[in-house]
Amino acid sequence: MNEDKPLRLVLAMAGASGSIYAARFLKALMEIPGETWFVPSPAAIRVFKEEYEANVQTGEDVLEFVRKKWDPKQNHKFHLRKFEDIGADIASGSNIWDGMVVLPCSMKTVAAIRTGITENLIERAADVTLKERRKLILVPRETPYNRIHLENMLALHDAGAIIAPASPGFYQMPQSLEDLGDFMATRIFRLLGRELDLYPRWSPEKD
Template sequence: MKLVVGLAGASGSIYAARFLRALSEIPGDTYFTVSPASLRIFSEEYETKVSNAEDVLDFIQQRWKPETKHKFHIRDFFDIGSDIASGSNSWDAMVVVPCSMKTVASINAGFTENLIERAADVSLKERRRLIVVPRETPYNRIHLRNMLSLDEAGGIIVPASPGFYQMPKSLDDLGDFIAGRIFNLLGVESELFPKWDPKK
């Protein structure tokens, strides 16, 4: 599995962290890029200090100590000449988690001023799976129209709205629910949350 993963500037760092933790234990390659806003929010929400993508990965490794089988290749958020800015390179899918409404709007409008937006644009034009995880509430009509238009263009919207039938015991359980739903959409089996069983 070869992915592009971007962290855009929205609250919900737990969703990114738990997805990356689980992804670390799956063989494959990921091109990883983070926005400055996402670094600020990650630092605030985890009460730590991360200054770049490497710091985010180091934090995840130190906090949860996953058995790392995955290779992460850091790409500069501002480098719109990066390899993942071109459709001549290939990847299986792209995930933006969490995804700001500004990023949703930019992708929807085809306005690509940074690497996350450009790689997302490439994913759509090359008919590759694009999964975005918006974390905003409430939605206004602009948000809803942008998400609907992005869905019509081939994107998949995964609202950061975890289910509670799993009887979560911690915030990490809520993060794992969304991470598990992302893996489902990537066609990857995971045990991040118990499947719904109506017989229980």
């Protein structure tokens, strides 16, 4: 992917724990050129509200929370889409996006995408992303995994999705929860072909 080309992304939030990962990814995303179709589920809004103790009711509230909390540069355009709108523009492969990220991704969402059951816009957009051979990145935040979870993720891997569990490293010596969120954001951006150094790269050499 050409890094100079504005990024066209579908970003979904499913109802798993791990709002910090979505929040820090959004913060970084706001600072790069491009546009994103943003689809948070009702469960994701509820989890975000509880984990941040924030008064958020909608996807726009989530975006505004991130803007106010970290004041990132505003170089990115966001299109809000309703979770239940199965007929939205991103439900069709005739529209073009570079990739889709589900962050965090619940095991229910993993199961629905694996089986091709598309009862909401997140599941439908993910299904379209796979069938059009575009990059689909799923970021589960669950532990431990049972056999059903593992088999579903393996099937999605074999279908072309990238499974990127929210498993931040610690070699960068994180000092805050934001550092852990930035680690995962950087890894996701690299999977999308974008280099954002939000944490120090590993090096065995010490200055």
